[in-house]
Amino acid sequence: xxxxxxxxxxxxxxxxxxxxxxxxxxxxxxxxxxxxxxxxxxxxxxxxxxxxxxxxxxxxxxxxxxxxxxxxxxxxxxxxxxxxxxxxxxxxxxxxxxxxxxxxxxxxxxxxxxxxxxxxxxxxxxxxxxxxxxxxxxxxxxxxxxxxxxxxxxxxxxxxxxxxxxxxxxxxxxxxxxxxxxxxxxxxxxxxxxxxxxxxxxxxxxxxxxxxxxxxxxxxxxxxxxxxxxxxxxxxxxxxxxxxxxxxxxxxxxxxxxxxxxxxxxxxxxxxxxxxxxxxxxxxxxxxxxxxxxxxxxxxxxxxxxx
Amino acid sequence: xxxxxxxxxxxxxxxxxxxxxxxxxxxxxxxxxxxxxxxxxxxxxxxxxxxxxxxxxxxxxxxxxxxxxxxxxxxxxxxxxxxxxxxxxxxxxxxxxxxxxxxxxxxxxxxxxxxxxxxxxxxxxxxxxxxxxxxxxxxxxxxxxxxxxxxxxxxxxxxxxxxxxxxxxxxxxxxxxxxxxxxxxxxxxxxxxxxxxxxxxxxxxxxxxxxxxxxxxxxxxxxxxxxxxxxxxxxxxxxxxxxxxxxx
Numbered sequence: 425x426x427x428x429x430x431x432x433x434x435x436x437x438x439x440x441x442x443x444x445x446x447x448x449x450x451x452x453x454x455x456x457x458x459x460x461x462x463x464x465x466x467x468x469x470x471x472x473x474x475x476x477x478x479x480x481x482x483x484x485x486x487x488x489x490x491x492x493x494x495x496x497x498x499x500x501x502x503x504x505x506x507x508x509x510x511x512x513x514x515x516x517x518x519x520x521x522x523x524x525x526x527x528x529x530x531x532x533x534x535x536x537x538x539x540x541x542x543x544x545x546x547x548x549x550x551x552x553x554x555x556x557x558x559x560x561x562x563x564x565x566x567x568x569x570x571x572x573x574x575x576x577x578x579x580x581x582x583x584x585x586x587x588x589x590x591x592x593x594x595x596x597x598x599x600x601x602x603x604x605x606x607x608x609x610x611x612x613x614x615x616x617x618x619x620x621x622x623x624x625x626x627x628x629x630x631x632x633x634x635x636x637x638x639x640x641x642x643x644x645x646x647x648x649x650x651x652x653x654x655x656x657x658x659x660x661x662x663x664x665x666x667x668x669x670x671x672x673x674x675x676x677x678x679x680x681x682x683x684x685x686x687x688x689x690x691x692x693x694x695x696x697x698x699x700x701x702x703x704x705x706x707x708x709x710x711x712x713x714x715x716x717x718x719x720x721x722x723x724x725x726x727x728x729x730x731x
Numbered sequence: 732x733x734x735x736x737x738x739x740x741x742x743x744x745x746x747x748x749x750x751x752x753x754x755x756x757x758x759x760x761x762x763x764x765x766x767x768x769x770x771x772x773x774x775x776x777x778x779x780x781x782x783x784x785x786x787x788x789x790x791x792x793x794x795x796x797x798x799x800x801x802x803x804x805x806x807x808x809x810x811x812x813x814x815x816x817x818x819x820x821x822x823x824x825x826x827x828x829x830x831x832x833x834x835x836x837x838x839x840x841x842x843x844x845x846x847x848x849x850x851x852x853x854x855x856x857x858x859x860x861x862x863x864x865x866x867x868x869x870x871x872x873x874x875x876x877x878x879x880x881x882x883x884x885x886x887x888x889x890x891x892x893x894x895x896x897x898x899x900x901x902x903x904x905x906x907x908x909x910x911x912x913x914x915x916x917x918x919x920x921x922x923x924x925x926x927x928x929x930x931x932x933x934x935x936x937x938x939x940x941x942x943x944x945x946x947x948x949x950x951x952x953x954x955x956x957x958x959x960x961x962x963x964x965x966x967x968x969x970x971x972x973x974x975x976x977x978x979x
Contacts, residue, residue: 475818477979501818508979512815514806516744525737529819569815 426489428453428577428609429474434483436469436633443469445633447483451611451626453576454603458624458641459613466633467613468509471581474611475506488576502530505575505608507583511566515555519546519565522554523572532573540568543605544598560591567598571606578602580612584619596623617719621645629723636723644719650712652684652692657705665702669695680707734820738828741806747799751836754795755843758787759851766855776857778933778946780848781865785931788873789908792840793880793924797901799836800884801894803829808892814979826974830967833885837877845870865932868951872930875959879923880904882966889973926959 429451436444444466451457461467472478474485476497485492487500513522523537541547544564549557554565563583570578580599584592600623602608614620620627627644629637637644656662659680666673666684674683687695692709699706714722742748762784767773807813816825848866852859880901887897908925911918919929930952936945 472814472979477814477817498819498821504818506815506818508814510811512810512812514741514810514812516806517741521740521743525740526815526819528733528740529737529816531733 426453427451428488429611430486432484434473434485435481436473437481442633447635449628450638451609453609455626456600456603456610456624458620458627459611459630460617460620460627461630462615465630467630468581471508471579471613474579475501503575504577504579505570506579507566507570508581511562513554513562513565516553518551518553520550522565523568526569527572530573536572540571543571544568559586563587563595574606575608578608578610580610582613599623649686650714652687653710653712654682654684655680655708657707661702662699662704665699665704669698671695734824734828735831738832742832745802745806747802747836750798751839752843754791755840758791758844759847761787763851766851773856773858775859775946776855777852777859777861780851781869781933782931782935782946784869785927786912788927789912789925790905792877793904793908794901796877796880797884797897800833800881801888801897803833804885804888805894813977817979822974823971826971833881834878837874837881840877841870841874844873868932872956873927875956875963876926879959879963879966882963882970886966886970886973889970889977923962926955930955
């Protein structure tokens with residue numbers, strides 16, 4: 425599998441503040457890559473450097489297999505689409521007119537406008553001025569602008585910002601379909617892991633400008649797997665069974681609750697079977713998912729190698 | 732060409748054309764309202780017009796150019812479009828397209844003003860023959876000073892997101908420019924907003940006893956025109972640099 429984005433030792437330093445440090449980002453072709461980190465982690469700065477909107481202090485960017493520089497930047501970016509921070513649009517013009525401007529600048533036939541309006545479900549509102557659009561509609565227009573010309577790569581910076589739950593759901597399914605419907609690789613950022621985990625297959629976790637983790641989503645899930653909350657009718661018996669199976673146990677916040685360390689699915693199923701056999705009366709087993717911050721801590725504590 | 736065409740498309744429904752026509756119309760209507768009526772005055776009608784138009788320009792054009800320049804850039808500020816445009820076109824091409832559109836609007840304003848001169852003369856019945864050379868000089872000077880003020884306002888619009896700043900400077904410039912028009916000549920050279928007046932091709936001697944105004948053709952002030960062009964070019968370079976360095 426070839427990589428559609430590769431950065432090497434990418435840094436951006438503002439005065440004494442390092443916004444991005446030694447970033448080696450690798451986005452394989454055909455993937456939906458989630459770029460996750462809290463606000464101010466360096467996601468937008470990285471994406472802007474990928475698009476050449478800001479110059480890196482150090483390091484290189486390779487997009488679509490070509491090292492990007494000032495000379496070839498625009499020709500490379502003709503095969504990409506982007507939505508950075510908030511959607512761009514002229515409020516006094518209609519969606520159709522906004523897309524015509526982008527199509528002309530991208531040197532894309534205007535007939536492509538119908539296709540992208542169809543994809544983002546804005547076809548019937550095409551003649552309405554963008555100033556009268558809701559935020560969700562503007563976000564979808566931003567996606568439509570990015571999709572013009574069937575780009576090989578889409579760079580979307582927090583595209584669900586400010587959307588209501590229905591809008592988030594709609595945007596999510598739209599993005600998830602991109603590789604199959606448009607053949608595009610997607611790099612999408614968010615500060616919420618939960619928002620992306622349903623649509624991405626690879627993730628990069630960034631904090632304080634440093635890439636803490638990069639790899640398949642399953643690998644990250646191992647880190648995000650938290651403690652297990654066990655609720656039983658007979659906690660004393662359950663405790664004996666667990667200790668006999670060398671499982672460390674802590675007290676929960678009610679007498680019937682015990683807290684077990686993170687376990688993978690198969691050992692957990694076996695443990696529940698044994699508890700049931702021994703008459704511990706298992707009432708409930710709940711996995712406690714770690715927050716993104718806890719994952720960061722976990723990644724840092726374990727000194728995880730960035731893969 | 733495609734970037735200029737995109738700029739034209741952006742101007743759609745922004746009413747730039749009515750604003751440009753309006754700026755010229757204000758000056759023309761003002762000039763028409765203050766046109767001479769007596770036979771003596773009609774005999775120097777064009778000279779009087781060539782004398783008063785630069786003063787009117789000094790009042791109207793700084794605000795007019797600020798309005799045109801800020802509208803052209805404000806569309807990008809309000810639409811947060813720079814981060815999209817800079818992935819589609821070079822920053823220099825965006826600058827060039829906006830300058831081309833701005834200068835076309837400036838040309839339209841000057842052309843309308845030029846066209847209005849003989850029409851006003853015919854309408855008011857001026858008996859003096861029109862001096863085409865002086866009219867061309869007036870239009871050329873107006874275009875250059877307008878261009879300089881356009882770049883100044885454009886620079887302010889790029890640097891300060893709130894477009895009131897450019898308009899406020901335009902208003903203040905108009906007042907200072909008008910004030911400078913009636914100050915000693917050396918002082919008027921210090922106020923670029925009012926350069927219309929020292930570049931005027933016609934001067935006036937006013938006899939307060941007889942209350943007779945005598946118009947005369949002034950030597951064309953080429954060094955000041957050259958200075959205006961150099962100032963405009965310097966401001967244009969600053970605008971280009973501001974767009975090149977614009978944070979998105």
